[in-house]
Amino acid sequence: MELRGITKRFPGVVANHDIDITVRRGTVHALVGENGAGKSTLMKILYGMQKPDEGTIAVDGEQVSFHNPGDAIARGIGMVHQHFMLADYLTVLENVVLGSEKLHGIGDRARARIKEISDSYGLGVRPDAMVEDLGVADRQRVEILKVLYRGARTLILDEPTAVLVPQEVDALFDNLRELKAEGLTVIFISHKLGEVLSVADEITVIRRGTTVGTADPKRTTTKQLAELMVGSELPSPETRESTVTDVPMLTVDGLRLSATDPDGVVRSVLDGIGFTIHKGEVLGIAGVEGNGQSELVDAIMGMRHLDAGVLTLDGDDISRTPTRKRREGGMGVIPEDRHRHGLLLEAPLWENRILGHVTERPNSKGAFLDLKGARADTERIVREYDVRTPGIDVTAASLSGGNQQKLIVGREMSHAPKLLIAAHPTRGVDVGAQAQIWDQIREARREGLAVLLISADLDELIGLSDTLRVMYRGRLVADADPATITPEELGSAMTGAATGHLEAPDESPAPKDTAPESAESTDTDPRNGGEDR
Numbered sequence: 067m068e069l070r071g072i073t074k075r076f077p078g079v080v081a082n083h084d085i086d087i088t089v090r091r092g093t094v095h096a097l098v099g100e101n102g103a104g105k106s107t108l109m110k111i112l113y114g115m116q117k118p119d120e121g122t123i124a125v126d127g128e129q130v131s132f133h134n135p136g137d138a139i140a141r142g143i144g145m146v147h148q149h150f151m152l153a154d155y156l157t158v159l160e161n162v163v164l165g166s167e168k169l170h171g172i173g174d175r176a177r178a179r180i181k182e183i184s185d186s187y188g189l190g191v192r193p194d195a196m197v198e199d200l201g202v203a204d205r206q207r208v209e210i211l212k213v214l215y216r217g218a219r220t221l222i223l224d225e226p227t228a229v230l231v232p233q234e235v236d237a238l239f240d241n242l243r244e245l246k247a248e249g250l251t252v253i254f255i256s257h258k259l260g261e262v263l264s265v266a267d268e269i270t271v272i273r274r275g276t277t278v279g280t281a282d283p284k285r286t287t288t289k290q291l292a293e294l295m296v297g298s299e300l301p302s303p304e305t306r307e308s309t310v311t312d313v314p315m316l317t318v319d320g321l322r323l324s325a326t327d328p329d330g331v332v333r334s335v336l337d338g339i340g341f342t343i344h345k346g347e348v349l350g351i352a353g354v355e356g357n358g359q360s361e362l363v364d365a366i367m368g369m370r371h372l373d374a375g376v377l378t379l380d381g382d383d384i385s386r387t388p389t390r391k392r393r394e395g396g397m398g399v400i401p402e403d404r405h406r407h408g409l410l411l412e413a414p415l416w417e418n419r420i421l422g423h424v425t426e427r428p429n430s431k432g433a434f435l436d437l438k439g440a441r442a443d444t445e446r447i448v449r450e451y452d453v454r455t456p457g458i459d460v461t462a463a464s465l466s467g468g469n470q471q472k473l474i475v476g477r478e479m480s481h482a483p484k485l486l487i488a489a490h491p492t493r494g495v496d497v498g499a500q501a502q503i504w505d506q507i508r509e510a511r512r513e514g515l516a517v518l519l520i521s522a523d524l525d526e527l528i529g530l531s532d533t534l535r536v537m538y539r540g541r542l543v544a545d546a547d548p549a550t551i552t553p554e555e556l557g558s559a560m561t562g563a564a565t566g567h568l569e570a571p572d573e574s575p576a577p578k579d580t581a582p583e584s585a586e587s588t589d590t591d592p593r594n595g596g597e598d599r
């Protein structure tokens with residue numbers, strides 16, 4: 067596949083400027099670059115979702131022009147988006163054939179074809195499983211299968227490992243190698259440079275909309291790659307230091323929550339959760355997505371009715387306090403799904419600055435909104451958090467994913483919260499911005515901030531947390547020492563729990579799977595290539 071001179075302009079921004087990329091058949095080609103560098107735009111052009119202003123695309127030597135994804139699929143190009151697009155209450159087979167029934171119908175021929183694809187690439191997909199019963203990694207395999215079923219010979223994957231634990235990442239990379247061995251081509255976007263080096267055959271680096279070069283994964287380190295992306299040396303990391311006090315900031319006691327699923331069955335989603343986060347402490351919760359983490363955040367925010375439990379924030383019982391009062395009382399939140407709960411996508415950046423903090427300074431004065439104050443402060447956040455944007459009047463939707471995240475982090479940190487609930491605080495941000503966000507959280511922690519950290523990035527959990535707990539099926543089943551545990555050990559504790567290998571800490575104070583084994587370096591800062599381990 068050859069992309070030549072691709073240029074794409076948006077109002078005030080040149081997202082892609084004269085980009086050249088050659089992708090050879092049968093290779094895994096990684097695309098790396100800072101937030102807003104233009105990676106997603108380029109992939110959207112290749113998948114027919116956006117039209118380039120200039121430039122040409124040739125597939126197998128033949129020039130093509132895509133008007134929509136259908137055109138791209140017809141030329142064998144498929145895309146797996148970062149947010150999966152599966153229908154929960156349908157089976158795998160139904161999901162796969164949805165929209166392409168003409169290929170093999172929806173009966174036995176389709177089932178046989180799915181099995182055939184699954185077997186030949188080692189995907190292990192069961193056609194009759196319900197999607198709602200599948201974990202994140204299985205859902206991703208269904209998405210990949212869906213694309214292959216439509217005849218794709220080139221797969222575009224947008225940050226495919228962001229939601230996977232290390233063992234799942236290894237399994238995905240095995241799948242990619244199988245695809246490659248069969249002559250398929252994979253193009254993927256990632257901010258995890260260690261992973262990029264381990265799986266890619268070729269790497270293209272994009273900086274500020276332009277290709278700045280290619281890197282040979284066999285001869286490049288994560289540090290060199292990061293510097294190629296940023297165009298300068300990264301600052302050196304700070305060392306770990308404890309700022310934990312013995313003053314409780316948030317206490318959660320005996321929290322129980324149940325939910326009714328669409329079949330009318332009542333399930334327990336949080337079952338006797340209890341913990342304390344002290345001033346100056348980061349408590350990290352490790353767990354495969356969907357084990358109650360989102361419900362825990364909702365419960366602490368006051369967005370769900372509790373079956374039982376007491377919540378105390380800085381000495382005040384807030385169990386029945388409305389969400390707004392909890393926010394005004396010093397609760398900041400970086401939500402898991404920034405599009406649904408963090409931003410008003412169609413509103414300008416400065417309005418997004420006000421969101422969730424309407425009654426607070428600098429957004430309001432007395433009973434009135436202070437538009438001037440809010441606008442000036444948005445300018446400050448854009449500067450301090452390096453949000454790459456042509457101005458504060460553009461919509462949040464027009465920012466790249468990582469820059470949207472930086473805006474949310476900036477907004478929440480600006481109100482000097484007592485407690486920060488941070489769900490995947492650096493999801494989708496590049497290594498430079500990740501290091502900066504970590505530094506900001508550490509700095510605030512030194513001033514007494516308490517943080518509840520939920521993350522799928524195990525390096526982040528280990529690197530930032532003072533205390534680590536493992537969550538499984540709505541319960542906190544184990545704890546681990548971040549100073550000694552490795553991402554691999556933590557990953558297997560999270561999935562090991564799924565097969566019942568973990569015991570509750572009450573019954574066994576140090577579950578074997580999570581017991582610290584080695585005293586290896588705890589430096590997980592991305593700037594030191596921490597992901598290499």
Ligand SMILES: Nc1ncnc2c1ncn2[C@@H]1O[C@H](COP(=O)(O)OP(=O)(O)OP(=O)(O)O)[C@@H](O)[C@H]1O
Nearest residue numbers: 076081101102103104105106107464465466467468
């Ligand atoms: N629909 C749009 N309207 C206006 N500007 C846009 C639009 N889509 C992208 N941009 C701008 O184009 C630039 C490139 O964005 P893009 O999403 O391609 O970056 P990216 O490299 O994928 O970043 P990230 O790593 O943060 O996802 C950014 O400055 C972004 O604000």
